[in-house]
Amino acid sequence: MAKPIGIFDSGVGGTSIWKEVVRMLPFEDTIYLADSANAPYGEKPKEEILGLSVKNTEYLLEQGCKIILVACNTATTNAIDHLRSHYNVPFIGIEPAIKPAALQTRTKKVGVLATKGTLSSNLFHNTSKLYAEGITVLEQEGKGLVELIEAGRINSPEMFELLRGFLRPMLDQNIDCLVLGCTHYPYLIPVLREMLPAHVHIIDSGEAVARQTKAVLERNDLLAEKSNRPKHIFYTNAEVQVLKELVGTQATRVAHLDF
Structure with a gap:
């Protein structure tokens, strides 16, 4: 058609x-x-x-x-x-790719970087409950990231500073999977690969x-x-x-x- x-x-x-x-x-x-x-x-x-x-x-x-x-x-x-x-x-x-992250994780610790509207939704919590039994899901609101991407400032100092602040608490908890819970965020994958240890898998829904x-x-x-x-x-x-x-x-x- x-x-x-x-x-x-x-x-x-x-x-x-x-x-x-x-x-x-x-x-x-x-x-x-x-x-x-x-x-x-x-x-x-x-x-x-x-x-x-x-x-x-x-x-x-x-x-x-x-x-x-x-x-x-x-x-x-x-x-x-x-x-x-x-x-x-x-x-x-x-929706955030909780299921593949839960299947891949070895540390049983998964980070989710998403917007407030996604993290607070019933669908997100139901998905986490359904697929992440026995897994610690560490949620992080990516406040400010969408605005920088919309402005074409993916590689800006402000972006690196925000991401460092968002990633550090999750890395301290030993995540080995990071779920990108916003369709803007795959554009950050090159930046994230620079900032994350090699063993951390980046997962998106595309x-x-x-x-x-x-x-x-x-x-x-x-x-x-x-x-x-x-x-x-x-x-x-x-x-x-x-x-x-x-x-x-x-x-x-x-x-x-x-x-």
């Missing part, structure tokens, strides 16, 4: 998911919506997160999207149940989400034809430059949109 995959996030971070989706589904059209003017979602009340998620969803549906990826951990944990019950398309959500998206499209007979020449359209309600730098030449168009 030649309709696009719709993807929204509180900003540019969900492009880390988009890249995995395009890698696994190279014939699909995509429309990406970056609600950067309202980033980060993680410190907003649930009702506001829900309202923003509904607004983003309805815009993507107006563009004819056949499936929607909620490429934001906070929006998933606070809004996806509502979205699934109110709109007649499949939704794919994001590949698993792309695999699930492919499975749902197949199950619903929604895959694009292999002859399709894909178009990738990106919209943001903030400056376009950071988004352009992250998606590069694969983008068909990157544009500012008031929404």
Whole structure:
């Protein structure tokens, strides 16, 4: 089916998911919506997160999207149940990869770096309870990280200072897995690899989400034809430059949109 995959996030971070989706589904059209003017979602009340998620969803549906990826951990944990019950398309959500971390850890200590909105959600706590029995899950709110990523300041001194402060307590507790619980955070992996001991595994959800998206499209007979020449359209309600730098030449168009 030649309709696009719709993807929204509180900003540019969900492009880390988009890249995995395009890698696994190279014939699909995509429309990406970056609600950067309202980033980060993680410190907003649930009702506001829900309202923003509904607004983003309805815009993507107006563009004819056949499936929607909620490429934001906070929006998933606070809004996806509502979205699934109110709109007649499949939704794919994001949640911190607690299960693979619990399977990999040898020290039985796992760190989770996420936003306040994700860490305080019922979905996060239920997932931890389900998959992390006998595992110590050390939660760390990544306050300030999204704002620096949105500003294109990934390698700034401020970023290194924040990360050092966030990582030290978890390393002192002997974690050997660090779960990235926000779709912005995979852009920090090169920085994190510099700062973390070699034995600490960094785990994010991107590949698993792309695999699930492919499975749902197949199950619903929604895959694009292999002859399709894909178009990738990106919209943001903030400056376009950071988004352009992250998606590069694969983008068909990157544009500012008031929404």
